[in-house]
Amino acid sequence: MHTPNDTRTPVTVLGLGAMGRALAGAFLRAGHPTTVWNRTPGRAGELVAQGASLADTAAEAVAAAPLVVVCVLDYEAVHTILEPLGARLTGRVLVNLTSDTPQRARAAATWAAGHGIDYLDGSIMVPTPVIGKPEATILYSGAREAFETYEGTLKVLGGGASFLGEDHGTAAGYDLALLGFFFSAMAGLVHGFALAGAEGVAPKDFAPFTGTIAGILPPIAAGMAEDLARGAYSGDQDNLVMEATGIGHVLEAARHRGLNTEVLDAVKGLADRTIEAGHGNAGFISVIEEMRKPSPTA
Structure with missing residues (x-):
């Protein structure tokens, strides 16, 4: 007989897209009845x-x-699947690893509470090939006791199983914030390939140098976090006027080669408005003041 703390706890996986299959495969490899x-x-x-x-x-x-994991396209699909099963889920732990918004995560938690379901909302931060490996990071928030009870089982999916608190929307908040960073960076990376290629640089020659840029981001993020914590945007190592000038050079070169500049036009616009607001001598983190405002086109 399996107990909640048994590493071989029986698990159900609802949803067998690429990620759902990866999750189920990880449970199976670890010996869980799945x-x-x-x-x-x-x-x-x-x-x-x-x-x-x-x-x-x-x-x-x-x-x-006793442990049910759902991973489907969005929360609308989650609702379609689970709404008829509310009474059957009572007394079980439901872990929703579907990516969606914090607001929908909190609404799902309200629904779960109304049916006596212990609910964890989670966000998977790695691609399918990494699932089941120690370096895989999956974020969880919601029912603390449920997480603590099944933490060993959930770590089968990834060693980086982090509980972020009892607000069910927190994991989704991290997820979307990090995805915003990721997709913006991906767009910048593609623009880099386009501009380098327009200057006659082969992709395979350009790619190795992207690691230099990627490598400086973690310490930059740590410094930005410190600035935000103390409410001051230091420009000791650089300043926004200098950075905006650099962005201008990239835009000039890209336009000369006839490339699309939409992504960097938006970045330059943020920088220019922040400078106009009096933050020209501050670091790049100061553009957060403009990002905290609604989009001009909203």
């Missing part, structure tokens, strides 16, 4: 071959384990 279900048939074959039990219905899947 039941799986998906709205679209035909995705469980490999998991069943590894020992998973395929449920015919979501209700059957939920009944198979």
